[in-house]
Amino acid sequence: MxxxxxxxxxxxxxxxxxxxxxxxxxxxxxxxxxxxxxxxxxxxxxxxxxxxxxxxxxxxxxxxxxxxxxxxxxxxxxxxxxxxxxxxxxxxxxxxxxxxxxxxxxxxxxxxxxxxxxxxxxxxxxxxxxxxxxxxxxxxxxxxxxxxxxxxxxxxxxxxxxxxxxxxxxxxxxxxxxxxxxxxxxxxxxxxxxxxxxxxxxxxxxxxxxxxxxxxxxxxxxxxxxxxxxxxxxxxxxNVAYAGSTGFRLLPQEHVDHFLRIFAAQPRHDLTTESIERLEDWPGVYLLHRESSDAPEIVYVGRGDRSIAVRLGQHLRKISGRCHIDVRDFSFSYLKLDDDLSVLSPELLVLQHLHAQGCPPLWNNTGFGNNDAGRMRDSIQRSGDHFDVLHPIDLSWLVRFDAPVLKVTAHEMAAQLRAQLPYAFRIERREAELDEVGITLPESSLCADRAFRLLAAALGDSWQISALVGQVLMYRERGKRYPSAIRYYAGTRTITEMPEVCKTAGLPDEG
CATH class of the missing domain: 3.40.50.1460 (Rossmann fold)
Structure with missing residues (x-):
């Protein structure tokens, strides 16, 4: 693409x-x-x-x-x-x-x-x-x-x-x-x-x-x-030193101020599946709010070029699968817009205003809105304020398999994990080989950690499952080490690591 x-x-x-x-x-x-x-x-x-x-x-x-x-x-x-x-x-x-x-x-x-x-x-x-x-x-x-x-x-x-x-x-x-x-x-x-x-x-x-x-x-x-x-x-x-001009402004300042006032007055809704499902597919700009011991804070400013509901659904899923965070503390507000958002970038107007007020959103530009960018970025060492470091993936997340069939192939098990985990699970394209490996599940519901152990044991030492702070990888490789890995699964061995930047954030439970 x-x-x-x-x-x-x-x-x-x-x-x-x-x-x-x-x-x-x-x-x-x-x-x-x-x-x-x-x-x-x-x-x-x-x-x-x-x-x-x-x-x-x-x-x-x-x-x-x-x-x-x-x-x-x-x-x-x-x-x-x-x-x-x-x-x-x-x-x-x-x-x-x-x-x-x-x-x-x-x-x-x-x-x-x-x-x-x-x-x-x-x-x-x-x-x-x-x-x-x-x-x-x-x-x-x-x-x-x-x-x-x-x-x-x-x-x-x-x-x-x-x-x-x-x-x-x-x-x-x-x-x-x-x-x-x-x-x-x-x-x-x-x-x-x-x-x-x-x-x-x-x-x-x-x-x-x-x-x-x-x-x-x-x-x-x-x-x-x-x-x-x-x-x-x-x-x-x-040019932050630009003193002003008599030239034409596409967006007059009074329009910008009016937009910011209207947006700030929008009601907040709990970040739940029910609240998001009530939204229509409509473009617009939104805020994520988090309750804290002091006062509610805005943690993220975003926009949906086609659908606010889709973007908020992605955020709900991502937050739900992370450690040291509770999705019940979050709410959102939004404003539907008719303009071409790619041209006006209304979220930048909001970000500029919040920065000027001395309360920049915590999660903008720290990896929260990122998608899986491909294997070449797996070797990057995340900084200590990155979202994935502060809130690593939850390996105790429960995955439900189709009952009563408890005997599956490695390919079927991996596909179920990929569909249900709230974080990326990237798998090497060797489907024919994965179809030849059978796995008997001890029960119809397993936490992600237990599922990865079973999958790795069935695949043997030639495969490695690497749980990074933000995603999980499964490749045919041996002994590969990633700077942001928190756990490795290879054959019957499970190795837990804690990257230096993660020590203050803690490590996800083994489930």
Missing amino acids: ESDDAAILIGVSQYRDPSLLDVPAARNSLHAMHRLLTSPELCGWSDDQVHVLEDPAGATDVALELYRLAEKTTGTLLIYFVGHGVVSKSGALCLAAGDTQLRYPDLTGLEYDKVRSALLDSPAQVKLVILDCCYSGRIIHGLAGVGESQLVDSTDVRGVYTLTAADQVAHVPPRDETASTSFTQVLCDIVRSGIPGAPPTLALTDLYPKLKSTLKACGLPEPNHRVTDTVESYPFCR
Whole structure:
């Protein structure tokens, strides 16, 4: 399925090769860029559109995810990389992954020519590339003599704006564990401050002179950029320093204020199947409210382009299958709309208003509204404030099998689990093999944990079921480890793990 816009953010801070020093600032830069892009007041990307690869182990995984997104993006494609850049013996720039070897960068890193190839093949109308490649020690000397013309040749793709840090990127002092790289930090600071006297929206070409002069004034190496075609005018972000204009407004402020007042006055309904079933299939905008010990709070702002009821039904199902949360604490309010929601984006108006009031919704841009984005994102380490980390899947969820038939094939059992679990259960396509494995169920109702144990035991050691904080995977693989896994099922063995980011949130019960 094609999508209009997509951004892929790649950050590598840890390396196995001792010749490549770890770059803690790269992780901070990755998170800072994600916050910048998904801020409703700044760049306005939705969390579903931004794909984050944090500390990917291999360059092949990065390349596959990059190609997958590039080939299906038709609107705007943004690629951001922060980490080590390594130059091969032939002078080609290689982006270093976690297992990249300094001695063989062209074999173990992601050559920029592959990024260029993905850009060339992508149907995206606008393509933005931001490279914050940090070098240290030997790598700086390895780049000596590599001319800018070589980068120009490799970035000569129609409809692309390329912004790069200088060859010799200044390092943040290691004592500052929260700082970003200088390049990304200055870029984010400029976007958040805006540019007085500039238009209401800013292109990267508007930001570049300020970025260059600021880095130079700090005694830091100057960045480079290259523009092809009219992509130079693409609005990258809102200009928060814009003082106003006498130009025409599509939505006059009084209309926006009226919309916000009407929306705020809408009644609340319990988040239940009965309440949702009473809704008609109608587009509109909605709020999720949660009762707390202090006062009710708005945790999520969303919209349904075709049906509010469908979106709320998805949220009810998702919340019901999570730990450390009670669906009875939730309610919703909504407003039906006749306008083209994809053009007006009314939820952004609400988000901007809530941010201005100092009460931003807790779950927007933290993964709550995300769908299963495919296998390439399974290796991502979730941040500590991600919805899946705070509210991991409930492995005690009860699944009912068709009685009185208690003997099923592995395929039938997996299909029942997939249909009834309130979280994604992704299965490798080996249906013929799964049809040959029989399973006798001890009873017609089983908790998910018990069902996974039986299924894994029947499939044997050649298969592995991996329960991550947000979904469950079943693949023909052995010993594969995922950074956000909480439990593994392989044959008769069950291994419980707790990712570092999950320790404060706790672990789901075994049922």
